[in-house]
Amino acid sequence: MDFDVSEDRRMLADSLNRFLADRYGIEHRNSVAYDAPYHDPDRWSEMVELGVLHALVPEEAGGFGGTGFDITVVFEALGRALNPEPVLAALISARLLVAAGRDVEDLVTGTSRYAAALSEPDAPYEVEDIATEATADGDGWRLSGRKSVVYGGHLADRFLVSARHGDGIGLFAVNADAARVTPYGMIDGGGAAEVFLDSAPAELLMTDAVAAIGDALDAGALALCAEAVGAMDVTRDTLLDYLRQRKQFGRTIGSFQALQHRAVELAAEIEQARSITILAASRLGGDGGSRTVSMAKNLVGRTARLVSEETIQMHGGIAMTWEYSASHYAKRLVMLDHQLGDTDHHLERVMAAYAA
Amino acid sequence: MDFDVSEDRRMLADSLNRFLADRYGIEHRNSVAYDAPYHDPDRWSEMVELGVLHALVPEEAGGFGGTGFDITVVFEALGRALNPEPVLAALISARLLVAAGRDVEDLVTGTSRYAAALSEPDAPYEVEDIATEATADGDGWRLSGRKSVVYGGHLADRFLVSARHGDGIGLFAVNADAARVTPYGMIDGGGAAEVFLDSAPAELLMTDAVAAIGDALDAGALALCAEAVGAMDVTRDTLLDYLRQRKQFGRTIGSFQALQHRAVELAAEIEQARSITILAASRLGGDGGSRTVSMAKNLVGRTARLVSEETIQMHGGIAMTWEYSASHYAKRLVMLDHQLGDTDHHLERVMAAYAA
């Protein structure tokens, strides 16, 4: 048993953390995150050069990572810096493309930008219960339907779209210019898009894509857990600093026992969230991997809400302001639960094992 | 709008509280509650003379009460004193007998003792999903089945038993000597019994008893809520006294802010529990009465557990001991949730309205 991060991964984490601290600090982050196009092309290129995307793809597909721990190392760093760039879209897309036997060279080098368009208004977290329809059209296919809140969709050249055909759920590729794309910014920063498909020409990548989509969403959910752990560590440190420094009633507020106990409870829960994320990373793609990812997404979702709400409350008014960085961490920590399945969605996946 | 208790009810409450304080104090209570027959016949007669049972029955049936507020006044007093006598069995039985058009004179005067035998091992809280079967036998009926944890069953002369017949769920009366009755004591004091019916001769009271049983159980659940409110008031006062007096680290433990905040949260929740019990009492038997009782039983169940656990924790070791009265209140407050439907059972009844 060994809880140390491997040397390679530690080096990646160090250089990524350094890059983000130096070149993508919170002020720059906020200026990018809340204004169209919610993206800094130069910094993004630098991140790609650092190997952020290569780390998410296995060697045999041209990357140098792709395991659970590769994903968590990258996303923990992104979470610490609250980075708004579309790395999650790249992770999920790469995983889908590799499963479909496609080349991901253009993706990992940043030449093409993909976004996975899976979620729908009436099926926000579901893989199979979707309405988008695929119809064969000569050699190709045409898709009709609406994909909702597609993260990274505001920047994508190409969408990977799930749709039902006669025999189940398939995965298709659609060029961005074949769809009507309405981009928008998010309350917690970064961008996404609505994708309207009206008989859009599409290329079939996989006929039965349920397992591949499930695996890609597991990887995505794990990434979100790691992102949250990174953001929670920073948030806790901000809170503890504030408790040490802020004075009210002639004492530091950290000397009030009611706040002390709440702060240490919060810190203990963050350690639990870190632990379950480590476990999920170790099992990703293996036995019980999917259920463990759901465990992690549930516990992280619960903890992130607690950390967000308690951090604002214990700060008082200051953390309610845009100017104070903790407010942006708090938003991200809450809104993470709206991506790729919320705490209830994942709890139900964990409960499913009891029905047997 | 008027939140004052009426003069009549206040007088009953005063005399009952005084009687219980003087003649049924905690030491006497413990000596009765934990040893067979879990009953003090003399004190019981005095309670009956005070009008405890009359207050539970409407005038037209020979009592002088029977409304929601009559029930809460009596049971709040019983809860304050942690009284182990089978008043709840009398309430539910009286309500069933009145619904069946039977005379309750012998019940309210204490001449006969009834217990409602409704719960079963595989249907602990359910009215309809029962296994006990009734078969017609000449003019009468015979019942076979097992009724489980029948409160007051250790003392009953006669059982009111629910059983399925060809056309639904009926209510039957069975003499105690026609059943095999295994009495036992309860972890929170008082007694109950297993009732085994092996082709036991029975009298049919109602052919379709579902509504009447539902109403009687509503009355019973309301009574338990009021009992809990009484017990919680005493428990909170015990806790606050302890916080004021107990010293550790050279200060009263009530001066520690972490405990202060928990104590006031607990007090606020008790007020909420009192409020919902008042609301349920006002609606008992009327529009939305059943759903409101379920709201009350759920909230009281949640609160009672909180009060019990927090009281023990904030006391430390002393409230873990048999000798200290709060430990007995804590047990009763938790075990109340095991009677007549637990918090989940009642929450599901509240949720049922959303399905419409």
Place this chain on the structure above:
Amino acid sequence: MDLSFSPEEVAFRDEVRAFLRDELPAELSDKVRRGAELTKADMERWHAILNGRGWLAATWPEEHGGPGWSPVQRHIFDEEAALASAPRIVPFGLHMLGPVLIRFGTEEQKAQVLPRILDGSDWWCQGYSEPGAGSDLASLKARAVRDGDEYVINGQKTWTTLGQHANKIFCLLRTSTEGKPQEGISFVLVDLDTPGIEMRPIKLIEGGHEVNEVFFTDVRVPVANLVGEENKGWTIAKFLLTHERTNIAGVGFSVQAFEQLRALAGRMRRNGKRLIDNPLFAARMAKVEIDLEAMKITNLRMLSDARKNGAPGPESSMLKIKGTEIRQELNDLARRALGPAAAPFPAEMLEGNEALVPADHARNAERYFNNRKITIFGGSNEIQKNILTKAMLEL
């Protein structure tokens, strides 16, 4: 024990309902339902309508232009107004300064200030908190130094809600540094047109502009603007904190939020079913519905006590704590119910051709974040717990 309204109260409720049906402009109630931002003109319009009916200053005695309502009538009005999605009353002049002047002001101050609050001539805002004095108001530093028959004010105030609309501000200012910190504080009225005042917006977590900072540099106001005695402003501050405020439990807001949540959960879908049919979500909804039903009664019980005993006790702290917890839980559930659609910025969701969610739900995430304030502002819930502790443990 009788939980029903008296015939007079029922009649009053019907009167309020009829008034709201007839007089509340649909443009305003639509905005409230959607959680959209109300303009200054919107708020002034609603105040004027209420003032026309004599119902604007619910907490004032009749001789000063109040309606002379009992606490139960006030409760009925608040609940009906919330159910009808009426705008809330801007409280600074009406529920805060008004009662203060009625209790502590000179006859001249009452005569000058109160009518202008009613008719909308003045919009008051509050200068209490400072960057270094939030929960601990007694440590405030902004000072007023006497110079002849003027005070010279220097310092900074913050969290001044809707200050951008105001032309007047009432302030707590330090007039003495001797004795206990509470002892040197005075309550002073200031005209925002006075030279030396600068108001700057504070952008809040969700992006809105609701509160402000106010900077005072050598601002001169007449000594006649002092309310009560010099150095006795703490008494007024405490009066305001424990004063029986209308609707501290926010029951009306919560009732409205619950109805909206129920509609939303009946519309959103998960796994091919309505969200409201999902047992985990429905269980949370049911729990908060139960808490809210209990809160309604707790609120009425405490109103009833207040009617009998005069001053409200520490119970108002209990109402604040539980009431805000319930509101925040409702905001949380509405946010969750939206799923991914909660995340896009509302303006962008609504302005696109296809709305992601119905307009009246678009702002649920915004509202969730904005309403984190309700457990912080106006005496944080921690401060309320300290107040309750003092009362309950007789410390």
Place this chain on the structure above:
Amino acid sequence: MDLSFSPEEVAFRDEVRAFLRDELPAELSDKVRRGAELTKADMERWHAILNGRGWLAATWPEEHGGPGWSPVQRHIFDEEAALASAPRIVPFGLHMLGPVLIRFGTEEQKAQVLPRILDGSDWWCQGYSEPGAGSDLASLKARAVRDGDEYVINGQKTWTTLGQHANKIFCLLRTSTEGKPQEGISFVLVDLDTPGIEMRPIKLIEGGHEVNEVFFTDVRVPVANLVGEENKGWTIAKFLLTHERTNIAGVGFSVQAFEQLRALAGRMRRNGKRLIDNPLFAARMAKVEIDLEAMKITNLRMLSDARKNGAPGPESSMLKIKGTEIRQELNDLARRALGPAAAPFPAEMLEGNEALVPADHARNAERYFNNRKITIFGGSNEIQKNILTKAMLEL
């Protein structure tokens, strides 16, 4: 990062499993599974079996008769023992006094005391708490006054677990009233046969006899029974509180409790379905299963840190807090699962002709109440939070 056990660790786990399969008497594991009370003879029997294998004193170094296990090996043993429903080790001699003597005792004390702990000749109990000194141990009053080469002991100790089985007690006693309260405390070994000692049972909330009060009246013990220096007992007390205790998170207990809960919820019925198919109940189970899965890793992470950094830090407080919360939640769910059948006194349920519930579940309500102690004893969770506060806020 590698969460799997090394080949050596896997081999060790297999060895432990085989040992438990072959050597753990079924009568003992049955009792543990049922939550039945173990007799003194039961506990001694299991100690003797472990001692025969050299595995009894898991925390002792090899030279004193310990197995020389790494923290991970200890963890493996604890988890396997819990899964096999082995009795727990009585900790007072083995996990508390033993390590204290090894660290602070004289050679003579070690030679005299340690072998008798291993072979079961002595049963030690603990004299720490007093009626007026629970969480605040430093305020203890029971005193030892030097008289020649004897101490004369007077006072009272309480919460002495399993004292009814013991023939020896180690005590914290006041030997000086000068300086800070912590400074005048000494750690002294006492033979319970010494005249002047009376032990009285304390009946606990659920009716069991597990703890005792001990009264000392002019009890004379040799000064040679002092461990460490006079007036330096506080160092030893702190050593014990923060000493890396085996299994402070109680993961093994929780794993066992979860498996029992799962079986129970698969058997109990509500509304014609298995309780485990009820979404509200299943959701609670799933949450605690998740918390427990996380706890296992947290425990291993902190063991791994401890292996690297030597002394365990405040993390052991975290393990205590979360570990006990999880255990109590499991106890709560098992109690709820039983429904009305939880309420009859277990002895009566089992002795009747027809059991209400399977024997291994009868004691769930009892266990729930009894286990309220785990967040109180051994440094209450509040004390643990104070310890964590000091470490995290660097106070």
